[in-house]
Amino acid sequence: MAKASSKKPRRDTAPIDPMPARIDPCLATLVARPPKGPDWAYEVKWDGYRLAVHIEPGRVRVLTRGGYDWTExxxxxxxxxxxxxxxTAILDGEAVVLGDRGRSDFGMLQRALGRLPSAIEAGAIVFYAFDLIYLDGRDLRRLPLRERRRLLEPLVAGREGAxxxxxxxxADGDEFFRVACAHGLEGIIAKHVEKPYRSGRGEWWQKITCKRRDSFVVVGFEPSTVPGHLGRLLLAxxxxxxxxxxGGCGTGWSNELSRELRKLLERMATKSPAVVLRRKGAVFTEPLLVAEVEYRAWTDDGKLRHASFKGIRKREDEASVFDMASLRV
Known part of the structure; x- marks a missing residue:
């Protein structure tokens, strides 16, 4: 295969629009079923970190959903x-690590980023770009999605790099969703192709999940009856x-990971709980970590049902922590 030229095409270098230092991302609203109609297109819902890649003359920045600089x-x-x-450009997308079956694996991504011991290298991380919101001096947010995708695809389509x-x-939304769930994917995203890019959550992007999954702050744990192991995470x-x-979760980890998490949390133990809670035998921790949790539903009193642990990270990107106000969705 012929090697692609690294020479960049000449474009007018005078910016029409100043490049934003940061753009709040467009967020998908959770719905029960995919929307219908020719104005909707669908994508796989990736299981990773939402990132914006800012490309400027002489530097590249990688920002998280909450605005943290994670370039390094x-x-x-x-x-x-x-x-x-x-x-110059701003790419919107998701950083993932692909498992053996080609599915994005959040736990593998966590290990590649070095939070827990791992043989997975950072080079295994792939950024899947799904939107282009700035390009060579022009702010693209006012354009409909179909036009933004038309500009994005020639830049990244067919590439095998990071x-x-x-x-x-x-496709038919219901059928695509059925196939996605059958293949063990997290779900799908539906996007209205005629809408501009709008920061925040709205109806123009919708997510349909095979199972519910969100981020919660770890505020403590209950020890296992097995010495040195984790019994249950306490979540907020x-x-x-x-x-x-x-509520909490008590499944989703291996014996090895159970020991690792127990040691990690013991170093964060505190006598001042971050939530109002009395629980015999509980060890409360500083609210410094966020757990990714998969669950089926909520109880009437606001507790998680059938929760299972999927991954853990530092509580740096506060924007991703579940907000109880969204339970109205």
Missing amino acids: RFPTIVDDARRLAVT IRLSEEVQ ARKDCELVYV
Whole structure:
């Protein structure tokens, strides 16, 4: 296969629009079923970290959903971004690690980023770009999605490096969702192709999940009856700028990971709980970590049902922590 030229095409370098230092991401609203109609396109719902890749002359920045600069954590994405045929750009997408069956695996991503012991290298992380919101001096947010995708695809389609295209599917939404769940995917995203890019949560992007999955603050744990192991994580969500207890989870980890988590949490033990909770035998911790949790539903009193642990990370990107106000969805 012929090697692609790294020479960037000439474009007018005078910016029409100043490049934003940061853009709040467009967020999908959770719905029960995919929307219908020719104005909707579908994508796989990736199981990773939402990122914005800012490409500028002389530097590349990688920002999280909450605005944290994680450039140093994604060296292969940064290196590949420098090879794109652009002068300035902002790519919106998701960083993932693909498992043996080609599915994104959040636990593997956590280990690649170095939070827990791992043989997975950071170079295994792939950024799937699904939107282009700034390109060579032009702010694209006012354009409809179909136009933004038309500009994005020539930049990243067909690439096999760290930056790739998140494929858009024109299909029956119900059938695509059925197939996604049958293949063990987290779910799908539906996007209205005629809408501009709008920061925040709205109806123009919708997510349909095979199982519910969200991020919760770890506020403590219950020891296992097996010495040195973890019995149950105690979890909290945001409510009116405070943390409230929403129950816990006691499954989803291996014996090895159970010991690792127990040691990690013991170093964060505190006598001042972050939530109002009395629980015999519980060890409360500083609210410094966030757990990814899969669950089936909520109880009437606001507790998680059938919760299972999927991954853990530092509580740096506060924007991803579950907000109880969204239970109205």
